[in-house]
Amino acid sequence: MQLEQKFREILKKIKAYNYVFSIVGWDSNTEAPRESFKRRSEMMGILSKELFAIETAKETIEVVNELYDNLSELDDHLQREVKKAKKSLDKIINIPEEEYVEFMQLIQMSQLVWEDAKKNNDYNSYKENLKQIIDFTKKFALYYAPDQDPYNTLLDDFEEGMSTKEYDEFFTVLKKDLVPFVKKVLKVAKNDYKKFINDSYDPKKQEEFCDYLIDVMKFNRNRGLMKKSVHPFTWNTSPEDVRFTTRYLENYVFSSIFAAIHELGHATYEQQISTEFDDTLLNGGTSMGIHESQSRFYENTVGRSEAFWETHFDKFKELFPEQSVGLTANDMYRAVNFVEASLIRVEADELTYPLHIMLRYDIERKIMAGEVSVDELPELWNDLMEQYLGIRPENDSDGVLQDVHWSGGMIGYFPTYALGSAYSAQIYYTMIKDLDLDEIIKNNELEKVNEWLKERIHKFGSSKTPKEILEDVTGEEFNAKYYVQFLMEKYSKLYL
């Protein structure tokens, strides 16, 4: 079919540009020298324009629309690709070009404004930028779907098929069942391992331990690598090139370890996707939420399990004999699962983490409904922190200014973090019907877990929707109860 041929050609060209953008991004985030940024953004600007011209070319629009008009004649995979292409296209071409350019400039500038505001604890210097970002985001969502709640458009952008309906249900369950439980745990939990956790750990030794974890996870070194960066992330251009980073904080060894395991979860997902999707729009993980379910599964369900530290604490002690003197694997298990009410999301423990997300969802919902002004945000944030976690930020840097997302135009992203953890729990309860996870971890055979996930989730790439993935794996719709159950079982045992 000649039309599909044309579609493939255009797609391949687009992929080639995105490929080099990825490589340049990786370079810039992991090693490029400081003063290289100016030239880089100039050069990338030129190629972005080239790419934009291809993506919005008359031929592209015609090919996509014509395929879309004949959807029913296409095979399943091609149908899904064309729907995705049509969606992306409609998102771009419905926005007047000058507004798009203005928004891009706003985003770029706002990053710097936000950084300064956070550093100087000066929300006022940033709120006008935030207001403009909110206005643009809402406007663009309405260009795409004039009859739909713009927040739903954004939620679907980050997690296909999700809307306030599903998220409301999800967070209602958490509010009802999890919040009281968390309060109970917080009342009795105290951290006996502060000295151990915040002791001094040589970054080189930390790196050695993280390198060891690569093999524990059975990550394929011929198709990837680990590096360091300020903010840990996973990066990929194809299943044959998947890289991730971690960071080494001298006085917080858990940061490097759990960032590494978390990113290894994302990376394993990407490495195990079938290469048959490389030249299609079905490559890569299917959604933020499913991706996060994999990283959280490895980080928390595997990496923060008792079995994991029974198996790997010896290696840890070998590298850090002084810091861990007198401690057992069980101490390590307890230390990596300490719970406390804290202000910063990215530093929150597994149990309190979803409450940080709940708060953000509440706020985003009000923002998009126009029920709260940017002036009122700091107060609202602090009130909700008190309500959910019983603590109140003393300044906005530890409150409404803490996250980068909104300044980058990403409204609707946060909920996928909690959703990922919840997916992960639901998948976990299915997995343990097939696998003796504890035994596998103790035998250092995580390749069996990788294989289970590959066959049910990873290999499909984006050829299935998140909803299809979850239902095909677990045999039922998304259900938040598993998440609550998982957390209650684990933390009751640890603390109650």
Next chain:
Amino acid sequence: MQLEQKFREILKKIKAYNYVFSIVGWDSNTEAPRESFKRRSEMMGILSKELFAIETAKETIEVVNELYDNLSELDDHLQREVKKAKKSLDKIINIPEEEYVEFMQLIQMSQLVWEDAKKNNDYNSYKENLKQIIDFTKKFALYYAPDQDPYNTLLDDFEEGMSTKEYDEFFTVLKKDLVPFVKKVLKVAKNDYKKFINDSYDPKKQEEFCDYLIDVMKFNRNRGLMKKSVHPFTWNTSPEDVRFTTRYLENYVFSSIFAAIHELGHATYEQQISTEFDDTLLNGGTSMGIHESQSRFYENTVGRSEAFWETHFDKFKELFPEQSVGLTANDMYRAVNFVEASLIRVEADELTYPLHIMLRYDIERKIMAGEVSVDELPELWNDLMEQYLGIRPENDSDGVLQDVHWSGGMIGYFPTYALGSAYSAQIYYTMIKDLDLDEIIKNNELEKVNEWLKERIHKFGSSKTPKEILEDVTGEEFNAKYYVQFLMEKYSKLYL
């Protein structure tokens, strides 16, 4: 001027593509995982075609030709740019496309064939590829300049303004004055430092020493970085992003040190070029020869000087106390200047190095003149080795198969290596009229040398020809006598 405007726009686009090709190349040579190569070459193939289309577009050809037809009306810099553009264009468009594609495929395949042949000491498996490369190279040179000795076209490709006339003179001087001197030194030189040189040196410590050298050289870390790779090289996209690599061989510490200093020479050149040339064809070092003069100057004239090790041997001893026990700075100076007749060019010392190049020049000259067949090459190589250095390779892997250049289609490249050293000597004798180099090295003030070179050579980028650079700096034409003088002074003092 509208035509220049168009020229600039095309150029900027071409630069953006080359920018990403550079980044991808850097990534691929320093860290990309093994199995990433297939996807990379596919993606690069697509973008190469896009670039080729721009470079050979009707508009490009018209703009360049029209500017070239009105050369005299342009300012000096633009004249030079247009001449360069015209030359590149004529080199491409005179070759029939299918021959160009065939040649590219041949080159790519020949790399692998050469690697295997070298590994298996099997010249016969490679000679047919070499023959085809020679034939293509000759043919392409004749397409470009039908009335010119094709070897001269190639020599000029790698060093603007050079031909067999100049090189013949150069190598005649070496043959007459240097070869007998080398033979005299080789007769008396013996290496008293073998154990020290080939002792075991922890690569991490070697890296620490090379990192120390970055600061000794006053290299700007905000505009560059050091990494490791199998073959050391320097890489740059603009003066604000200049990177280099070295390699760490456990049993040959000099490899990392002198590769680092050598590449720092190249890198300093690139860092010090005026950024005003970034968007022109006058960016980057002006030629292979001038580039090599800078790297060799730092490597040999600075890095292998007595003053250098008087200043930095303490740091070396601090890192390698056991290996250097009982040794003085003078021992180090002697060790880094040991001389011996050896088979492999890249491992040759400063004194015997030009003889390796002479041999390659002799052979290339005969190849291009059709005076020697590929069948006769191994024998010719070995005979010349015996004639110049008094030793004979026992196998072709240590003889005609040792270098990668010919298999990559680079015939005419080798002479620039010796030329660079000779340039370096001529520049050196000018420099010491202005600067007390020994004193500067002892005071760890290499920024003064950098500055001297910047003002006279570096900042001009490619806006001057190599010939202009050399004559403006030294006040005279290229003269090989300085090179011979430098080597005879240094090595007489050391050995005679």
